[in-house]
Amino acid sequence: MDKVIDVQSLRKDFKSHSSRSGLKGAFRDLFTRNYKVISAVNDISFTVNEGEMVGYIGENGAGKSTSIKMLTGILTPTSGTVRVNGMDPHKEREKFVSSIGVVFGQRSQLWWDIAVQESFRLLKKVYNVPDDVYNDHMNHVIESLDIGPLLDKPVRKLSLGQRMRCELAAALLHNPKLLFLDEPTIGLDVLVKLKIRNFLKEINEKYKTTILLTTHDLTDIEALCERVVMLDEGQIIYDGKLAKLRSNWGEGKQIEFQFGEQVSLENLQPLLTELQAEWTKGDRDNVWIANVVNEEHVISEVIGRVVAANRITDIKIHEISTEEIIRNIYEEGVING
Structure with a gap:
């Protein structure tokens, strides 16, 4: 397979006044x-x-935005090499930008006061897209993202969800080989998120579009990406399959108990003595969660002890979420992929 992104020993230093x-x-x-x-x-x-x-993830300050800016040619590396689509992003800028698409959740590439379709036409001129190619490709994009009714509206009159769908269409207007997505579904409702995810899967299958997705919404990662690259303090701490991350660090279960009356950690803690389990407070009143290893006898023992000692109104058993796994990794320290 061709390497669309090739990063080697990349470093970016900043001078800070002390x-x-x-x-x-x-x-x-x-x-x-x-x-x-x-x-x-x-x-x-x-x-x-x-x-x-690929999901490109990390906490705030982990180095995601800085590295993305180097990959897109906005920043020059202090040292190391970056090759994207066979080019050096900051040295071959004019040729390079026509081979990528970028969507930043907090920034717009559409003109605020003109109709969406006028922004599309301007971008068509910028990228020198032929009429027949533009019409064929954009008709498909507009239909898939359901933005036909929005084309005559000024961008300033669009809702956030409508604007993000138009931003995505604009980024794909020239059918780039590589798409950078930075928080593309931030603040969007569930239906709009599903529409965008389905569209991204479709263009990936149809055009082999490579996608690097940066987001704090891990449901986007789970829905779209088989592979994740995780950063912490400017370094990669995991690069591999999402499934492997889950199997290596997410083998437990979460047993959610809804108690019939108020209980405290002091009351519950003795119930898990000698078992590989610990309690966390749920997000609702009288809900506590027992985090246990994925072994039948342990799960049965925990449920048996808790039910025998308390009045329970509901029990649910969950797989440990990807969000929980990643939070645990950051809290416990660096891992080796």
Whole structure:
């Protein structure tokens, strides 16, 4: 398979002003300043092949946005190499941008005061898309995203969900080989999210479009991506299959108990003595969750002890969610993929 993204030993450092303390220090800062170097991205390497849909995840400040900006040519690396679609993004900028599509959830590439279709026509000129190619491709995109009724409306009059569907259409107007998505479903309702996810699957299958998805909504990752790249403090801590991540770190179960009266952790804790389980508070009144290993005898024992000691109105057993797994990984420290 062709490598669409090839990153080797990529690093980005920023100089940060460090203020001295006290009045004397502030006076000295007027003449000489102290600086410290902060590595936002610290020697990362990974590749993405044609047609892959990869989730690019991490906590705020992990280095996601900085590395995406280097991949799209906005920032120049301090060291290391970046090849995207066979080009150096910041050195071959004009040729490079015509081979990628970008959707940033917080930024718009559509003109605010003109009709959506006028923005599309302007972008068609920018990318030099032939009329026949534009008509064939965009008719399919407009129909799939259900934005036909929106084409004559100014962008400022669209809802967030309507605008994001139009933003996605604009990013795909020139049918790029690679699509960068940064929080594409932020703030959207469930139906709009489903429409966007189904469309992304469709273009991936039809055109082999490679997609790098950055999001905090892990349901997007689960719905679209087989592979995840996880960052922490500027370094990659996991690069592999989502299924492997779940099997290695998510083998437990969560037993959700709805209690008939108020209970406390002090009352519940003795019930799990000598069992591989621990309690967490649920998100509703009188709900507690026992996190247990995925072994039948342990699950049965936990349920038996809790039911014998308390009045229970409901019990549910869940697989540990991807969100829970990833939160545990960040809380417990770096892992090796």
